[in-house]
Amino acid sequence: MVDSHALTAIAAAEFDRDRIGEKGQQILLGAMPEFLQRGYAGTSMERVAKAAGVSKQTLYSYFVDKDDLFVTLVKYLAAQQFQLVWSEPLVGAPDVVLPAVARRMLSKIGSEPQYFDFCRLVIAESGKRPELSQAFLANVAKPAIATLTSYLRDCPILNLADPEATARIFVGTIVHHVLMQDVLHGAAIAPFSADRLVEQLVTLVLGQQRPSS
Amino acid sequence: MVDSHALTAIAAAEFDRDRIGEKGQQILLGAMPEFLQRGYAGTSMERVAKAAGVSKQTLYSYFVDKDDLFVTLVKYLAAQQFQLVWSEPLVGAPDVVLPAVARRMLSKIGSEPQYFDFCRLVIAESGKRPELSQAFLANVAKPAIATLTSYLRDCPILNLADPEATARIFVGTIVHHVLMQDVLHGAAIAPFSADRLVEQLVTLVLGQQRPSS
DNA sequence: GTCTATATTTAGATAGAC
């Protein structure tokens, strides 16, 4: 059985590849670090052209304007981000699966500076471009929560009162941790161990927190 | 007893008021919606001048350049944000304090569009301006976690194994919820009830989740 | 102190050579 969200993400990725062509991908590859590091308004088409190794006119033959290039790039990246974390299914006992999921999330989204910049970019533009942030959510956050919810719901040992709420607590805690520690540079002023956070988080979900002495 | 973080935040706010003057505040007030809605690179000094009701030259007599104006504004806002949520101390039993804290956070940061834009702005610029995101953390996230950690640690009923980790789970879950539902417009594609999330969150912390049937 | 007018640079987008 293949999850429906996996099909959606793969379909989105192939959709973009087919519509753009080889040089179109070369342009997207050059535009990516520019937009990721400088944001939409801070990026010039001149710099994108130089970074992609083409002229400005070539940009405008593949994309109607700066907006089109930007939206195409973000949707392309959103479709790719999905495979990073949730490609492998969750199988096994919760006391081994939950820490493994947390570690997988941390090692993927918590160690790739490019992912930090992608989050910054999507959040930065979310006010003016709701459809981009929703594409990000649909391809990354939503399947993550859905996958974990299914696992928690179907896990016979746990028998949770509200699996989806628990999944959102789990994912939310880890994402928030990465956001504070890495994206917002909180590690330098208020460091906190990811392992310690995960341990307490897993303990709470498993319902094994210490009883009152 | 007054918490040390409260003193820091108040001191920062008064610091800015004294150094800028009355017309300086008028400029900041005009610049605020521009930067909040358009971001740093997307905001022009021309628009700021018009919004503040002064000429461009007046801007440059109060602030050396666009960068100076922006940094001053963000630090000014960061100093103000603190008072919104954590001005009142936490007293009472955890089964009533924890839901109250969650509701207070949701009603403050989850219902003010200006706060969404402020988060977007800080996160957007966090790559190039670590000191701004750290000012935001020091004035908002850090005292929030510290206040809740103190409460959880000193609460005789709970006797938690790791109060700070628990506080970070609590705050992280709610902030992540607001970020996904409101800032990134997830409510339109994957809505989830805040009350339901808080209920499960409080249940987990209190250690009252349902036992296996 | 504050504004009008301007200098200079750089942006997005296009025309035309090849």
Next chain:
DNA sequence: GTCTATCTAAATATAGAC
């Protein structure tokens, strides 16, 4: 199809009138 050269608008910042 791709590049060079260019147009027009808008950006930051400043000079000089009042």
